[in-house]
Amino acid sequence: MFLRVVLKENFLSQAISIRNMNKGQVTIKDIAKELGISPSTVSKALNGHPDISKDTKQAVRDLVKKWNYVPDPIALSLKGGPSRIIGVIVPEIVHYFFSTVISGIEDWANDAGYHVMFCQSSEQYLKEVKAVDTLLSSRVDGILVSVSKSTNDFSHLRKIVEKGIPLVFFDRICEEIDADRVIVDDETGGYVAAKHLIEIGCKHIFHLSGLQRLLIGQGRKNGYMRALREHNFQVNENDIIDCDNMEEAAVIVPELFKRPVKPDGIFAVNDLTAVAAMRVIMELGYRVPEDVAIVGFTSGLMSDVTNPTLTSVEQHGYMVGREAARLLIERLENPRELPKKTVIIKTELVKKGSTDRKK
């Protein structure tokens, strides 16, 4: 009897289908009407509810396929269900590191059936606050954040947690908030970088350091200092200079070479600074790596393109992104309250021309 209904209605299906297609999506109602059953039955059939007959389920599934029905995520999230969107806030998309992180996030999230919504803070606290509001009002299921350089007040991030929305920090974390974290092993990176400079014979190793307010700045510097100490070098505070971008490097680096004790090795907090330093140094007439060896941090495209190529600490941004997404989705799909995790992504020294001293 059920089948008869279907057959009878079938004459109309084409017309109905077309009408609804134009209007937008096919709805659960259309399916129900076509099959002569109620919307809730359709809903249950679709969700594999146990007490719907096999025949009905099959009929629903067939029509769903035929009409290309897709449940409306908006309606779902209005109901309070998950939106299956995860929000991401990064400081700057143009940075190679962050763009690789984003790729990692996207790939993992898409594979798990989530969509991703990106916002950038442009390193501005206010934009970061706004981004949080944007994401919350879009009902994202969870949020991934790498905090901006100018963020000192964390109440907007705390608000996320208070709303019960899973939060994962990556790279630039906030220590004050208990959340999952994915960090790069900056300390070891800094250590290995400085150690390498020591091993190739540098005696006066300077560090162009990042913002000490950020953990990544601290970590890289601490690693540098540890390497020096462990190799019986004296750590000289004057050899650590705040300088984390090309513009500053252009001004600051020449000053270093006016000192009585000039650097013969430089570890810079990022590739851009390293590259700018290298440029300046060569313009001053020193040879790289013979007179001055240089190590950067991030190992983006940049490091292959300079002459000499730049030895740098690879951060594995893609992995950072994947792990961050994985952590978040794990929590989304497994809501019991487990202790927060911190994943540390290993860094890796990639040796290239700027430290390649033929012995």
Next chain:
Amino acid sequence: MFLRVVLKENFLSQAISIRNMNKGQVTIKDIAKELGISPSTVSKALNGHPDISKDTKQAVRDLVKKWNYVPDPIALSLKGGPSRIIGVIVPEIVHYFFSTVISGIEDWANDAGYHVMFCQSSEQYLKEVKAVDTLLSSRVDGILVSVSKSTNDFSHLRKIVEKGIPLVFFDRICEEIDADRVIVDDETGGYVAAKHLIEIGCKHIFHLSGLQRLLIGQGRKNGYMRALREHNFQVNENDIIDCDNMEEAAVIVPELFKRPVKPDGIFAVNDLTAVAAMRVIMELGYRVPEDVAIVGFTSGLMSDVTNPTLTSVEQHGYMVGREAARLLIERLENPRELPKKTVIIKTELVKKGSTDRKK
């Protein structure tokens, strides 16, 4: 009398406020309850409906501000209203050009009160199709697309238009679909690049060309050919080699220097290829720019970092993004059917070391 009600209710406001905050957002209902009026009145007051009294409007506005009420965009878009989200599909976020485009889109869209949702196709047709579904099911108000290299079938993009959702192409456009477009003036870019090589005295100018299926590949090549012709050079098809990435350049470029007539000028379809070519050429023992001058396309960070620095055609990605967002939002806010526009962003030759022949 109205005011009395408000005052009376005020004792409870704190408690109510807190309860609702926890549960999520303040709703229009809460405002109504607090003020002792109906939700529909609140809605009208908020939307400046003419027949709501001034007092009511004011009271509503005050409480809205006090309780920090924000209308729920999900509910709005369920109602069929705009989501105020615009969707963007780019081939690869890691490309400097696209990341600057994204910045431009984000800035303009945010200023206009829109949120942005990004997807990347990773140059894969299937991911592009999926991205379209993602965005449509998220009820975006409009979509910006730069088509992937592997896309030959455009039905997924046509679907967007058929659903009545404004579509704007940027950079990699689809000619078959009538839509707003923002393109870079590739032809002129190619022209100026080749002309510059001619002017500095190159006699044998080769072109490392991009995919000819893409308009950008065609445009750059056409500009190159026009420059040659206009300067009475013979255009030799053998001097135009398909080669648009570092890996290919590493293999192909050395071959060029085994020919009887070697290039003394190279115009590459993008910076990465140009940089790779430059590297290879210098390794072969030629001097840049003295023996071989090189021009790239895009002028990203890359071009400042090489030695010599790379002369390149600036594409103004940020502007492309802004214009694309502007075009889309213009259409969203002005729905009458106007003819489609094409905005052309001028390119600009940025002369640097790789063509700097001291005369």
Next chain:
DNA sequence: TTGAAAGCGCTAACAT
């Protein structure tokens, strides 16, 4: 000038 009711697409408790 305000309110009640219906409906956007969907689900879930509660009938039948």
Next chain:
DNA sequence: ATGTTAGCGCTTTCAA
């Protein structure tokens, strides 16, 4: 095994 109802937050007739 299937249907009815109510409700998520909001807007919008239509009635009062």
